[in-house]
Amino acid sequence: MFKKLLVLGIVLSILISSIGIATSAEKVTIKFSTWGSPEEVNINKELIAEFEKRNPDIHVELLYIPGGEYWQKIQTMVAGGTPPDVMFSGTMWSYDLFSRGAVIDLQPYFEKDSKFKNIKDYYIFKKPQLASLYKDGKAMFGLPGRTNVNLLYYNKTSFDEAGVAYPTDKWKWDDFLKAAQKLTKWDGNRMVQAGTTVSNWHAWLNLWIFQNGGFMFNKFAHPTKCTLNSPASVSALQFIQDLVYKYHVAPTPAQSQALPGGFMTGKIAMEVGGAWSVEQYRQIKEFKWDVAPPPGQKIKANHVRVGAYSILSQSKYKNEAWKFLSFLFSPEGHEIAYSKVAIWNPDLVSVGNNRNSYYYKLPGLPEHYYYRVTEMEIPNLFPGEVLHPNASKILDTELPTGLDSMFLGKESASETVKKLVPKIDTLLKEK
CATH class of the missing domain: 3.40.190.10 (Periplasmic binding protein-like II)
Incomplete structure (x- = not known):
């Protein structure tokens, strides 16, 4: 009888351990909404693939919404309780949701992230007069990126x-x-x-x-x-x-x-x-x-003009969502995006001011392309x-x-x- 109980205990222990292993290995899924051209969609897919490679415990589901439908769709999702975890949007839209409590303040995450210790390497943060594009007072409603002049x-x-x-x-x-x-x-x-x-x-x-x-x-x-x-x-x-x-x-x-x-x-x-x-x-x-x-x-x-990356208040995975945003603004994430297309101004000063960097290597660029950067x-x-x-x-x-x-x-x-x-x-x- 004792042996049977012992065997049963071992079996149960193995089952419990197996369940524990499965639970700990289970991926967290965060949803990321955006719009854009086919080239932008492909870049986002490449960014997600690299992020998931570095963070195997997080899966990012890309929600592509056509630009003409984007704002209405996002509002419907928020009202219905099914918003994305991470949203790329225009500044006006991001602030609109923030003013209604639907977007969180990113400032605490921003201050703790070592990637942003050298804010002078980011064009957008060097200009205090641009703060209204991503902050309301001391609160940051969106991480500003994908800039353009x-x-x-x-x-x-x-x-x-x-x-x-x-x-x-x-x-x-x-x-x-x-x-x-x-x-x-x-x-x-x-x-x-x-x-x-x-x-x-x-x-x-x-x-x-x-x-x-x-x-x-x-x-x-x-x-x-x-x-x-x-x-x-x-x-x-x-x-x-x-x-x-x-x-x-x-x-x-x-x-x-x-x-x-x-x-x-x-x-x-x-x-x-x-x-x-x-x-x-x-x-x-x-x-x-x-x-x-x-x-x-x-x-x-x-x-x-900037795009704002925001985290929705209803997200259950805010830490994972910030981890994804942090990667997008890392040097590695920056190179994936900005070495493929000429859609945006560079976020990083160290890249924009180096005319031998990958940012200036795309074919077909005009002779005075650097004006795009110097205007910043x-x-x-x-x-x-x-x-x-x-x-x-x-x-x-x-x-x-x-x-x-x-x-x-x-x-x-x-x-x-x-x-x-x-x-x-x-x-x-x-x-």
């Missing part, structure tokens, strides 16, 4: 044919306008090549307003007043409208339809836009092109977005809708903002 793209072949000198970092709006006038081509009354182009996107408008010494709002963090009606802002907006309807160097909405492909197809000689377009434009074979800093005016300025070091570098619960509603909806009459040439800039500013001020008062 603005560049002036120009068709060197068109410049050569028109006998126009290439842009320099000393250019101002008048230089830009004179070049655009010489580069614009017509076939009778039909524009066949535009000198430049315009946009009603808030990030694009912000750049010109900054260059003219103006701002859209009275402050970046928790603004209380829209300042689009200031003389500097109105003057910048009027210059933008004049490029289309006074100087005729940028296409009207109707003319744009006859210039398919824009800069990529040589239909636009100069384009001011986000540096992420380098990834697409480095495939150009039909003409020569290059980049320069955007033309300045009263001041030399640029703005930064200029004094007047501002956040591309504001910190406010209604930021997305204001910048993505109210602003472009309110500026329609200006972009259609129906009203002047001053007439347009006179109607628009009170509407934005009302939204700023809402909490």
Whole structure:
């Protein structure tokens, strides 16, 4: 009887041990949501594979959501109690969720992580004026990465044919306008090549307003007043409208339809836009092109747009989620991402300032690609977005809708903002 009990005890002990081993070896699964191009998806898969290789106890499930559906889908998941553990998003979206308690404060994790002891090696942390892109007071609602500034793209072949000198970092709006006038081509009354182009996107408008010494709002963090009606802002907006309807160097909405492909197809000689377009434009074979800093005016300025990596409050695996974020921002994770595509500005100063680094080795990069990095070091570098619960509603909806009459040439800039500013001020008062 004793032997039977002993054998039974041994068997039970083995079973219990086996169960214990299985439990301890069980992987934790964290979900990571993002959007992006096929190239970005592949990079994220490679990053996940390397992270899992280094951390066999953690499995990362990639949730790819198309950009146009992303914000609505994330809000639905949060409301339904099934959000991802880690979320990549725009600053405005991340802060929106943080203000509702759906995203945690990352500052305690950040302060304890040895990878971030040398914060001077991160461009974004070197500029105190950019803090509103990832912090609300002392709380960090998102780890900022995948940064971008603005560049002036120009068709060197068109410049050569028109006998126009290439842009320099000393250019101002008048230089830009004179070049655009010489580069614009017509076939009778039909524009066949535009000198430049315009946009009603808030990030694009912000750049010109900054260059003219103006701002859209009275402050970046928790603004209380829209300042689009200031003389500097109105003057910048009027210059933008004049490029289309006074100087005729940028296409009207109707003319744009006859210039398919824009800069990529040589239909636009100069384009001011986000540096992420380098990834697409480095495939150009039909003409020569290059980049320069955007033309300045009263001041030399640029703005930064960043992606925010956040951890959701409902996550059961916050420590594992931070471990994944920490890897993404490590030198190893940085090289995997930034040696494959030219979509983003480098996060690491040691990489961006070394023109022999992997960041500059991609094929098809323009001669003056380094301007993308040096623009991160200029004094007047501002956040591309504001910190406010209604930021997305204001910048993505109210602003472009309110500026329609200006972009259609129906009203002047001053007439347009006179109607628009009170509407934005009302939204700023809402909490």
